[in-house]
Amino acid sequence: MTDSEVxxxxxxxxxxxxxxLNKTPSDDEPPDQPxxxxxxxxxxxxxxQLIGGALASIAxxxxxxGGLVGYWTVWKTLRTDVFPDKQQTxxxxxxxxxxxxxLSLVVLPFANLNNDPEQDYFADGITTDLTTDLAQMPGxxxxxxxxxxxxxxxxxxxxxxxxxxxxxxxVQGAVRRNGDQVRVNVSxxxxxxxxxxxxxxxxxxxxxxxxxxxRITARLARSLNIELIQAESRRSEADRSRNPDAMDFSxxxxxxxxxxxxxxxxxxxxxxFDSALRLDPDNVEAMVGKAQCxxxxxxxxxxxxxxxxxxxxxxxxxxVLSKSSPSARAHAVKGNILVFGYPEEALAEYDAAxxxxxxxxxxxxxxxxxxxxxxxxxxxxxPAQLALRLSPRDPVAxxxxxxxxxxxxxxxxxxxxxxxxxxxxxLNNLYAYAYIDLVSAYGTTGxxxxxxxxLAELNKVRPNFTVQAYGQLxxxxxxxxxxxxxxxxxxxxxxxxxxxxx
Numbered sequence: 001m002t003d004s005e006v007x008x009x010x011x012x013x014x015x016x017x018x019x020x021l022n023k024t025p026s027d028d029e030p031p032d033q034p035x036x037x038x039x040x041x042x043x044x045x046x047x048x049q050l051i052g053g054a055l056a057s058i059a060x061x062x063x064x065x066g067g068l069v070g071y072w073t074v075w076k077t078l079r080t081d082v083f084p085d086k087q088q089t090x091x092x093x094x095x096x097x098x099x100x101x102x103l104s105l106v107v108l109p110f111a112n113l114n115n116d117p118e119q120d121y122f123a124d125g126i127t128t129d130l131t132t133d134l135a136q137m138p139g140x141x142x143x144x145x146x147x148x149x150x151x152x153x154x155x156x157x158x159x160x161x162x163x164x165x166x167x168x169x170x171v172q173g174a175v176r177r178n179g180d181q182v183r184v185n186v187s188x189x190x191x192x193x194x195x196x197x198x199x200x201x202x203x204x205x206x207x208x209x210x211x212x213x214x215r216i217t218a219r220l221a222r223s224l225n226i227e228l229i230q231a232e233s234r235r236s237e238a239d240r241s242r243n244p245d246a247m248d249f250s251x252x253x254x255x256x257x258x259x260x261x262x263x264x265x266x267x268x269x270x271x272x273f274d275s276a277l278r279l280d281p282d283n284v285e286a287m288v289g290k291a292q293c294x295x296x297x298x299x300x301x302x303x304x305x306x307x308x309x310x311x312x313x314x315x316x317x318x319x320v321l322s323k324s325s326p327s328a329r330a331h332a333v334k335g336n337i338l339v340f341g342y343p344e345e346a347l348a349e350y351d352a353a354x355x356x357x358x359x360x361x362x363x364x365x366x367x368x369x370x371x372x373x374x375x376x377x378x379x380x381x382x383p384a385q386l387a388l389r390l391s392p393r394d395p396v397a398x399x400x401x402x403x404x405x406x407x408x409x410x411x412x413x414x415x416x417x418x419x420x421x422x423x424x425x426x427l428n429n430l431y432a433y434a435y436i437d438l439v440s441a442y443g444t445t446g447x448x449x450x451x452x453x454x455l456a457e458l459n460k461v462r463p464n465f466t467v468q469a470y471g472q473l474x475x476x477x478x479x480x481x482x483x484x485x486x487x488x489x490x491x492x493x494x495x496x497x498x499x500x501x502x
Contacts, residue, residue, distance in 0.1 A: 087358040093141050094382075094389045097166050104167035106143035107131040109152040110184070111174040122206075123175040124149075125251035126184065128258075130171070132329070135359035143167060144361035144391025145258070162191030165392065182206045206247075246280035249273070253289045258395075263302040269293050284320050288330050291316040295336040313337045328357035335366055340477045343373040361391040368403040375482030377410035398427035402434050410486040414441045425457075432462045436470065440490045443497025451497035467494050468502040 093101050107130050112123040128145055135142040143165055151161075158170060173186040187199035204211065253272030256265060270293035276286035294313035297303040317334045320327060335349035350367040353360055365387035368380040380403060387400045394400075405420035418441050424434040435458035442451035458465055474487050495501070 087354060089139050089141050090358050090364075090386055090390065091382075093166070094386050097389060100162065100166050100168045101139075101141040102168065103137065103139050104141040104143075105134065105169035105171060106148050106161070106165060106167055107134065107145075108156070108170055108172040109149050110172070113174050113176040119177060121252050121255040122177060122248075124255050124258075126173075126175055128254065132357070134171070135357050136328075140359060141167070141390070142359040144359075144387075144394050146361070146394030146396060147391040149258070150393045150395075158189055158191050158194040166389075167191065177206065180206050246276045246283050246286065249276035249279065250283055250286040250289060253286065253293075257289060257292060257296075263297075263300070266293050266296050266300075266302065282323075284323075284327070287316045287320050288327065288333055291320075291330075291337070292333045295333060299336065299340060310337055326356045328353040328360050328363065331356070332360065332363040332366065335363070335370065339366065339370050339373065343370045343478050343480070346370045347374065359390060361387040361394060362396065364390065365396070365400045365403065368400065368407065372403065372407055372410055373478045373480070373483055375478070375480035375486075377407045377486065380404075380407040398424045398431055398434075401427060402431065402437070405434065405437050409437050409441055409490060410483075412489070414445050417441045429457075430461055432458060432465070435461065436465070436494070437490070439497040439499060440493030442493075443495070444489070444493035446496075448496075448498070455498050465499065466502045467491060467499050470494065470499075 089101055089103075093099075093104065107127055110123040110127045112120050127148070131142060131145050131148065134140060147165070156170075161170060162168060168191055170189045170191055171186065172189065173184055176183045182204050184202045184204075185199070186202070187196045189195065190197050249272050253269045253276065256272060257269035270290055273286045273290040273293065276283050277290065280286070291313040294303075294309045294316075298306050298309050298313075303309045314334065314337055317330050317337070320330045321334075331349045331353035335346040335353065337346075338349065339346035347367065347370045350363050350370060353363040354367075357363070364383040368384035368387070371377065371380040371383070384400045384403045384407070387394075388397060391397070401420050401424040405417045405424060408414070408417035408420060417437060421434045421438045421441070424431060425438075428434075435454050438454040439451050439458060442448070442454060471487075471491055474490075475484060478484070
């Protein structure tokens with residue numbers, strides 16, 4: 001039930017002008033003020049001065065390697081004290097979908113200028129990594145890869161694109177490979193006007209694609225008048241594979257995984273990742289990719305050994321997290337492995353992913369089902385809606401619609417559940433769980449003819465479906481008593497809807 005790629009906590013209250021912490025200490029403070037208060041204000045003033053000085057130094061030294069450590073230290077301080085809520089942009093965009101955030105963009109699939117369709121994966125890999133990098137800019141709202149790739153090889157009306165996705169900018173480009181040499185053309189388009197406002201060309205060696213992507217991302221960030229926080233925006237170059245053949249296999253694996261809708265395609269993606277790891281056992285992208293495929297096997301019932309596949313996937317991700325700089329995708333994959341059986345631990349992983357990349361739609365979407373399984377269905381709406389706002393045409397958008405349906409069903413909001421499940425079915429009429437929830441909702445509300453029709457559709461997809469089989473499956477998802485009480489009601493609805501017991 002998970003898709004294998006918002007914190008419910010309330011945002012910290014922003015300091016106001018009347019907040020004592022925002023007042024500038026002065027020499028005429030009352031003499032009877034406690035020494036501890038004066039000392040605190042003094043320390044706070046010094047701290048702000050230090051932060052300001054450090055930022056000024058960083059601006060001066062720019063990309064000098066020696067400054068990056070200090071840059072990261074200051075950013076951690078600012079992230080906690082000045083920018084306490086990295087997901088504010090995403091929440092505002094969801095609450096006001098008709099107002100495009102200032103730094104809202106989509107990275108359109110890069111064109112493959114080689115006459116060899118087999119090289120598509122290389123251009124797709126550049127597109128995907130650039131999307132990930134740009135999504136980590138503070139204040140950015142980046143449309144998910146899944147939606148972006150629905151525009152591949154299509155003529156685009158840029159003004160219409162901006163209105164459809166609720167964004168202001170589009171990044172587009174083209175890739176040409178000649179042996180080990182790579183040329184990438186990139187442009188930034190202002191969607192309301194349809195005009196390119198920036199373009200550049202980058203030449204490099206495919207054995208060092210990481211450095212090439214760094215240059216593209218850094219220049220694009222400057223053109224948007226945003227200071228890219230390098231310590232958070234990319235994995236360190238040392239963790240990227242320097243073996244181009246292994247990198248090729250890894251990129252092929254991800255290309256196949258993104259289009260995977262079956263056990264066969266998932267196995268093909270896993271084979272590519274295995275090939276990459278045979279050539280380079282420390283290839284981070286391949287380790288994450290293989291773990292993702294194993295999680296998909298387990299969660300879709302394709303695994304021949306659930307215990308062994310889960311263990312192998314966790315081992316791979318833990319290796320990545322122990323050696324790599326922060327990886328949103330690695331944390332999200334670990335969440336996908338844990339969500340059924342250990343939903344609270346999965347929530348911690350999704351939150352870790354969103355702390356690194358607030359624009360990660362599948363982490364938002366997966367968090368929704370983790371909340372439901374944790375007995376917190378009321379909190380599931382926000383992350384599922386955020387996923388749909390960030391990537392409205394994503395190939396797995398049907399899952400996010402289903403999770404909205406499922407949350408409503410857990411809360412006995414049957415009309416809303418039926419509406420969302422109908423939307424899920426319209427996006428993917430082969431998804432069995434949407435029909436299951438429809439049968440239960442119709443059965444509970446006495447709409448027996450509609451329940452019979454939904455059950456007929458369910459039997460086409462899952463001919464041997466029974467109440468007993470469903471109960472055995474979902475009760476294993478969580479021991480949370482609230483979740484299980486809600487499942488009891490769903491199971492009762494299935495009986496009323498005409499599903500056979502066993």
